[in-house]
Amino acid sequence: KAGVTQTPRYLIKTRGQQVTLSCSPISGHRSVSWYQQTPGQGLQFLFEYFSETQRNKGNFPGRFSGRQFSNSRSEMNVSTLELGDSALYLCASSFISGGAGEQFFGPGTRLTVL
Amino acid sequence: QKEVEQNSGPLSVPEGAIASLNCTYSDRGSQSFFWYRQYSGKSPELIMSIYSNGDKEDGRFTAQLNKASQYVSLLIRDSQPSDSATYLCAVNPGANNLFFGTGTRLTVIP
Helix, strand or coil: CCCCEEECCEEEECCCCCEEEEEECCCCCCEEEEEEEECCCEEEEEEEEECCEEEEECCCCCCEEEEECCCCCEEEEECCCCHHHCEEEEEEEECCHHHCCCCEECCCEEEEEC | CCCEEECCCCEEEECCCCEEEEEEECCCCCCEEEEEEECCCCCCEEEEEECCCEEEEECCEEEEEECCCCEEEEEECCCCHHHCEEEEEEEECCCCCCEECCCEEEEEEC
8 A cells, every 4th residue: 555645855945935735645544634843843733634624723824724635635835935934844644534543644845945 | 731741862772671752641631642753854653553541562562551640651672773763652632633742762772
């Protein structure tokens, strides 16, 4: 069974630009959660999509948004990039919504904002 | 108070010893608990999940859950240098998604 895939793996952007990250979950999983990981803050929950609906949202500004398609693939968008948005962005797929079930992470997208 | 707390370490153990990693959580209604291993530069890898009080064993790994004390631990028996990584504790409080601890860095000394 193929694992979670994320594209691109690396991104370099400048302040003020926007970026779109993509995540394809494990086949059969309808939940996709997004996390931001930084050395100072650790892993922080951004939002979760299940069956094309946002189910949960973390404490991040509205510049961070996402969506999910009918094939469960999800995209995350960050607009008006700031230096502090530099981080490893991880998506995780699960069979169950809401974090109650096991989540499997993709390799991540490392975003650098200059 | 943070939702999930772990000792950041580093924790150093000799090869072959038992490594004990601990985690406490604040939401008494939490029902799902997970341990992830993260090698430097890689993404977290799920190694254990536990949902009820007591011990759960999987190979060299044992997860222990005590809901009354709001405490979950991970024991690694016969530690190997390849176990050197950061171990993340994750808790689902029920209402939202997972809360992660900041991780404990484990070094196994050959």
